Amino acid sequence: MVAHQTIAGLLADGAASSPAIRATEGRPALTYGALRDLVGTTVAALNAAGIGRGDRVGIVLPNGPEMAAAFVAVASAATTAPLNPSYRQEEFEFYLDDLKARALVVLRGDETPARAAGMKLGVPILELVPDLASGAGAFALEGGAPGRAARPGPAEAEDVALVLHTSGTTARPKIVPLTHANVTASARHIGVALALTPADTCLNIMPLFHIHGLIAAVLSSLAAGGAVCCTPGFDALRFFRWIDEERPSWYTAVPTMHQTILARAERKRDIIARAPLRLLRSSSASLPGPVMQQLEAVFGAPLVESYGMTEAAHQMCSNPLAGPRKPGKVGLPAGPEVAVMADDGTILPQGSIGEVVIRGPNVMAGYDANPEANAKAFLNGWFRTGDQGLFDEDGFLLLTGRLKELINRGGEKVSPLEVDGVLSEHPAVAQALTFAIPHAKLGEEVGAAIVLRDGQALTERELRDFAAVRLADFKVPKKVVFLPEIPKGATGKLMRIGLAEKLGISL
Known part of the structure; x- marks a missing residue:
C-alpha cells in the first residue's frame, strides 16, 4: 500500500461505500466516497474565498462528526x-491574533465568543452548515468574501496541515506547525x-482540538x-451506552478518563460481555500500572499505553499490542527514533537516566517563528522532549518525570510518577497525583492529592504508612490532601505544576 503523505491521500484507499465518519446520534455514516467529495468541495470553497495552502x-x-470532517477537509486546502x-x-482574541488567522470556521447558530473575537480582529467568519440529510459530518461552508488564493489547490506533503499551541505554564505558548x-x-x-484494519471503529471521546483526538482517533482510523x-x-454516564449501541472495536483516552470508566465498569459487565472491545489505548499522560492491569482484567482486552506529544504529531512509543506490555512503562519506540541523552548531547547507554530525545518523519521541523525556542529544543538533530527517562533491559522506555516537574527536595530528586504509582496501589485510592509544595528550607517538599474510590475511607497517616514501606523516606508525601476531583486542564490532563498554589497548600 502506498505511504500517502497528505491527509487527502490517506482517504484514497478507503472503499467508497465503507463508513469513514460515524456519529452517536443515530445518523447514517459518511462514507469514504462522500468524504472524498466533501474534501474536494471544501478545497474549492476555500480557494474561492481567497484561502489556500499555508493560510x-x-x-x-463542538466535538462531533462535523469537527472531524472539517479538520480533514479544511486541512486538505489550508x-x-x-x-x-x-x-x-x-483568549480567542489572543490565539487568533497570534496565529494571524485568515478565516474562522464556526457552527451556524452557535453564539461562541469566538465570533466576537473574529469580528473585533477583522477575521472573516465562515459558517459551517451541517448537511443533516447526508452522512454524519457532512457540511457546507458559507460566508466570507470572494477572493483569489495565493496558493490554491490540494495541499502537498510539506504544507502545514495543523498548528497547535503548546500548553506552557507561564511562558507565552509556542506554535507547533x-x-x-x-x-x-x-x-x-x-x-x-x-494493527488497525478497515474492520476497526474507534469510539472518539477525546477533544478534537487536541492532538490525541485528531491523530490517534481520527487520522489513524482513516x-x-x-x-x-x-x-x-x-461523558462517563453515556460511555457504556455508546459502547453498547455503536459496537466500536477500540477507544483511546487519557488516564483520567480511563480511571473514571474503570470506576463504573464493574456495574457494566453485561455490556462489556456483549460488546467486547479488541483493545483500549491510553496516552497523553502516564497511566498508573494498577489501573492498566484492572482495565485489562475488566474488559478482557489489551490496554496499549503509548507515549506522545504535540511536537511529534502525537505518538513516539507504544507498548506492544501482542505483548509483553509493561505496566508503568510507555513501551518501545513506535515510529520515530527515541534515545536518552546527557546534558552535553551524548547519547546514553541502556539503563542510564537522561532526557528523552526523538527524531523522525512525524517530528516537527521547529516552532513557528521562534529561533530562541528552537535553539533550546534541538540538539545534534534530536528534539528534546523535556521528559526524563531510561530504557530497561528489554528496550522499554520508563519515564521518570518531566524535567520541570521533578521535585527537588533539598538536592534529592523525586519522580512524581514513581510516587503516583505506589500510592495508586492502595486499594482505597482511585487517583493519585504527586506534586511539589514550596518549602522554606528544602526548596520543595512532596505532596499528594488523592481521590478515593466510592465508599472507601483512608486517613493521611494510613496512606503515608503504606507509602513508607515502599518508598525511601524522602519520597513519602509530607502532605496528603483528599479531593473529590483533581484539577485538570482542558484536555483532561492532570495539572501538577502550580497545584500547591492552586489548592492553597504550604508547609
Whole structure:
C-alpha cells in the first residue's frame, strides 16, 4: 500500500461505500466516497474565498462528526488551527491574533465568543452548515468574501496541515506547525502499533482540538480504512451506552478518563460481555500500572499505553499490542527514533537516566517563528522532549518525570510518577497525583492529592504508612490532601505544576 503523505491521500484507499465518519446520534455514516467529495468541495470553497495552502484557518466547533470532517477537509486546502470551544473572548482574541488567522470556521447558530473575537480582529467568519440529510459530518461552508488564493489547490506533503499551541505554564505558548508528512506518518505509526484494519471503529471521546483526538482517533482510523465514531465528548454516564449501541472495536483516552470508566465498569459487565472491545489505548499522560492491569482484567482486552506529544504529531512509543506490555512503562519506540541523552548531547547507554530525545518523519521541523525556542529544543538533530527517562533491559522506555516537574527536595530528586504509582496501589485510592509544595528550607517538599474510590475511607497517616514501606523516606508525601476531583486542564490532563498554589497548600 502506498505511504500517502497528505491527509487527502490517506482517504484514497478507503472503499467508497465503507463508513469513514460515524456519529452517536443515530445518523447514517459518511462514507469514504462522500468524504472524498466533501474534501474536494471544501478545497474549492476555500480557494474561492481567497484561502489556500499555508493560510491559517481557526476552527471553533463542538466535538462531533462535523469537527472531524472539517479538520480533514479544511486541512486538505489550508492550515487548520483548532481552538478549544470553551475559551473566553479574550483568549480567542489572543490565539487568533497570534496565529494571524485568515478565516474562522464556526457552527451556524452557535453564539461562541469566538465570533466576537473574529469580528473585533477583522477575521472573516465562515459558517459551517451541517448537511443533516447526508452522512454524519457532512457540511457546507458559507460566508466570507470572494477572493483569489495565493496558493490554491490540494495541499502537498510539506504544507502545514495543523498548528497547535503548546500548553506552557507561564511562558507565552509556542506554535507547533505539523506538516501533512508529519501527521500522516504518525497516523500510520499508530495504525501499525494497534494493527488497525478497515474492520476497526474507534469510539472518539477525546477533544478534537487536541492532538490525541485528531491523530490517534481520527487520522489513524482513516489511514487504516476504518471508521471513527464521533461523540459529543467524554461523558462517563453515556460511555457504556455508546459502547453498547455503536459496537466500536477500540477507544483511546487519557488516564483520567480511563480511571473514571474503570470506576463504573464493574456495574457494566453485561455490556462489556456483549460488546467486547479488541483493545483500549491510553496516552497523553502516564497511566498508573494498577489501573492498566484492572482495565485489562475488566474488559478482557489489551490496554496499549503509548507515549506522545504535540511536537511529534502525537505518538513516539507504544507498548506492544501482542505483548509483553509493561505496566508503568510507555513501551518501545513506535515510529520515530527515541534515545536518552546527557546534558552535553551524548547519547546514553541502556539503563542510564537522561532526557528523552526523538527524531523522525512525524517530528516537527521547529516552532513557528521562534529561533530562541528552537535553539533550546534541538540538539545534534534530536528534539528534546523535556521528559526524563531510561530504557530497561528489554528496550522499554520508563519515564521518570518531566524535567520541570521533578521535585527537588533539598538536592534529592523525586519522580512524581514513581510516587503516583505506589500510592495508586492502595486499594482505597482511585487517583493519585504527586506534586511539589514550596518549602522554606528544602526548596520543595512532596505532596499528594488523592481521590478515593466510592465508599472507601483512608486517613493521611494510613496512606503515608503504606507509602513508607515502599518508598525511601524522602519520597513519602509530607502532605496528603483528599479531593473529590483533581484539577485538570482542558484536555483532561492532570495539572501538577502550580497545584500547591492552586489548592492553597504550604508547609
